[in-house]
Amino acid sequence: xxxxxxxxxxxxxxIQGLPGRLLDELGPxxxxxxxxxxxxxxxxxxxxxxxVSRTVVREAVRILEGxxxxxxxxxxxxxxxxxxxxxxxxxxxxxxxxxGSDRPAQLRSLGSLRVAVEPAAAAxxxxxxxxDDRRELSSLAVELTVAAREADLTTFLGYDIAFHAxxxxxxxxxxxxxxxxxxxxxxxxxxxxxxxxxxPEQYAIRLHREVADAICSGHSDEAEQAMRTIxxxxxxxxxxxxx
Amino acid sequence: xxxxxxxxxxxxxxIQGLPGRLLDELGPxxxxxxxxxxxxxxxxxxxxxxxVSRTVVREAVRILEGxxxxxxxxxxxxxxxxxxxxxxxxxxxxxxxxxGSDRPAQLRSLGSLRVAVEPAAAAxxxxxxxxDDRRELSSLAVELTVAAREADLTTFLGYDIAFHAxxxxxxxxxxxxxxxxxxxxxxxxxxxxxxxxxxPEQYAIRLHREVADAICSGHSDEAEQAMRTIxxxxxxxxxxxxx
DNA sequence: GGAAACCAAATCGTCATACTTTTAGCTCCC
DNA sequence: GGGAGCTAAAAGTATGACGATTTGGTTTCC
Numbered sequence: 001x002x003x004x005x006x007x008x009x010x011x012x013x014x015i016q017g018l019p020g021r022l023l024d025e026l027g028p029x030x031x032x033x034x035x036x037x038x039x040x041x042x043x044x045x046x047x048x049x050x051x052v053s054r055t056v057v058r059e060a061v062r063i064l065e066g067x068x069x070x071x072x073x074x075x076x077x078x079x080x081x082x083x084x085x086x087x088x089x090x091x092x093x094x095x096x097x098x099x100g101s102d103r104p105a106q107l108r109s110l111g112s113l114r115v116a117v118e119p120a121a122a123a124x125x126x127x128x129x130x131x132d133d134r135r136e137l138s139s140l141a142v143e144l145t146v147a148a149r150e151a152d153l154t155t156f157l158g159y160d161i162a163f164h165a166x167x168x169x170x171x172x173x174x175x176x177x178x179x180x181x182x183x184x185x186x187x188x189x190x191x192x193x194x195x196x197x198x199x200p201e202q203y204a205i206r207l208h209r210e211v212a213d214a215i216c217s218g219h220s221d222e223a224e225q226a227m228r229t230i231x232x233x234x235x236x237x238x239x240x241x242x243x
Numbered sequence: 244x245x246x247x248x249x250x251x252x253x254x255x256x257x258i259q260g261l262p263g264r265l266l267d268e269l270g271p272x273x274x275x276x277x278x279x280x281x282x283x284x285x286x287x288x289x290x291x292x293x294x295v296s297r298t299v300v301r302e303a304v305r306i307l308e309g310x311x312x313x314x315x316x317x318x319x320x321x322x323x324x325x326x327x328x329x330x331x332x333x334x335x336x337x338x339x340x341x342x343g344s345d346r347p348a349q350l351r352s353l354g355s356l357r358v359a360v361e362p363a364a365a366a367x368x369x370x371x372x373x374x375d376d377r378r379e380l381s382s383l384a385v386e387l388t389v390a391a392r393e394a395d396l397t398t399f400l401g402y403d404i405a406f407h408a409x410x411x412x413x414x415x416x417x418x419x420x421x422x423x424x425x426x427x428x429x430x431x432x433x434x435x436x437x438x439x440x441x442x443p444e445q446y447a448i449r450l451h452r453e454v455a456d457a458i459c460s461g462h463s464d465e466a467e468q469a470m471r472t473i474x475x476x477x478x479x480x481x482x483x484x485x486x
Numbered sequence: 487g488g489a490a491a492c493c494a495a496a497t498c499g500t501c502a503t504a505c506t507t508t509t510a511g512c513t514c515c516c
Numbered sequence: 517g518g519g520a521g522c523t524a525a526a527a528g529t530a531t532g533a534c535g536a537t538t539t540g541g542t543t544t545c546c
Binding site for chain 2 (some may be wrong): 540
């Protein structure tokens with residue numbers, strides 16, 4: 001059912017166990033700047049602070065190290081690296097930053113990224129989408145329209161996310177496809193923060209149907225243009241609302 | 244000296260110690276498909292195979308888990324997740340894939356990504372670049388030209404990487420900036436595999452100077468167009484060479 | 487004979503501890 | 517004052533023990 005294949009691994013997106021819970025504390029603290037760049041933590045300190053064993057702390061720190069958020073050095077401790085080095089494409093990092101104080105910066109960055117990527121993805125999708133993709137896309141465009149008419153924000157959000165994720169996936173480019181979740185996070189964040197527009201909704205909806213139609217009929221340029229209008233519009237609204 | 248700030252942390256891109264060495268073995272093995280999707284490893288097995296302790300294996304596995312390449316489950320073992328779930332933006336994953344059997348796919352994906360992102364970055368850079376950025380860019384364009392004329396491939400590669408990284412950084416978008424290393428990896432991979440063109444070189448060089456000039460004089464559209472020509476050209480050549 | 491409940495083994499998860507290695511920073515000597 | 521060497525602090529690694537959980541077979545009851 002639904003969009004993706006491989007639900008076998010669903011819900012496995014988070015790190016499990018105690019290290020996971022530690023990350024849920026540390027990640028946001030780092031992203032919010034509560035623990036600032038350059039700060040130095042000691043493993044033992046973390047053990048005490050969170051009441052977990054060395055093993056757990058070390059594994060959590062290793063993961064943060066994998067995201068290039070910290071570096072652990074002997075005789076020094078665990079240093080918080082400058083944000084410019086962080087793996088800003090890592091879904092966890094994105095979520096943490098969206099939840100924290102640099103949500104505006106994160107939303108702006110993601111907005112520009114969407115403007116760059118989604119039109120290209122739409123163009124590729126018009127060429128590479130499978131028949132199933134095209135069917136699903138049409139269907140989503142319709143359900144999107146219905147949900148919008150009924151002003152059902154939650155349902156609408158779900159379909160909107162699914163729509164954009166599908167376009168990205170249908171592009172046939174694995175890297176674009178991977179941005180599906182990221183875009184989903186943006187859309188969710190936007191809704192949560194009531195940054196959704198009310199007026200231009202209708203226009204945006206029509207553009208979504210346009211994208212779907214263009215992709216279905218293989219019109220690359222058209223799909224690209226319509227998608228570009230959607231995402232540039234979203235970015236402009238964003239910049240406006242973040243004043 | 245040179246491009247970036249913060250050389251304090253230079254060379255800290257790799258995971259340190261035994262877990263790092265384990266990753267150097269496991270990562271490529273996973274990326275190449277030598278250990279296929281769905282395969283199940285046992286921690287103890289890895290301990291023996293690499294002659295390291297549980298601690299080390301667990302930390303390495305945690306990192307792989309952070310990249311969503313594997314999932315560890317009780318009573319089951321360490322399962323290799325489908326490639327579609329891998330954090331395909333993680334620099335390590337990219338390097339492993341570029342070194343392994345799906346280099347072609349990886350290069351194609353990255354090629355498309357560049358086509359989407361770099362023109363947008365160039366356009367933004369024309370607006371947001373600092374004076375220093377602009378000076379550096381001009382200078383790089385010149386050195387690029389010189390190195391090309393002297394047919395010094397290694398030097399040329401270095402400047403080329405620096406050039407594209409600088410444009411991405413000067414865009415003022417942290418996510419674009421972060422793709423600098425990635426693009427660098429592509430360019431390096433392309434050179435290593437003798438996928439560099441010989442004939443259109445001159446044209447490409449001129450385009451680089453055009454990009455630099457446009458950015459320096461704040462001509463967004465011009466910069467975007469010239470950059471688009473560069474990257475679409477690169478992508479076409481790539482597709483051709485990978486037949 | 488089949489289905490539901492149960493049990494046991496396998497494997498990861500966590501903890502505690504001991505030992506090793508690295509290295510920042512101090513001391514002491516020249 | 518500067519450099520060689522010492523010291524101690526912190527992470528890195530190894531190991532043993534136990535806990536938690538999931539799977540899959542086995543038993544039991546209808």
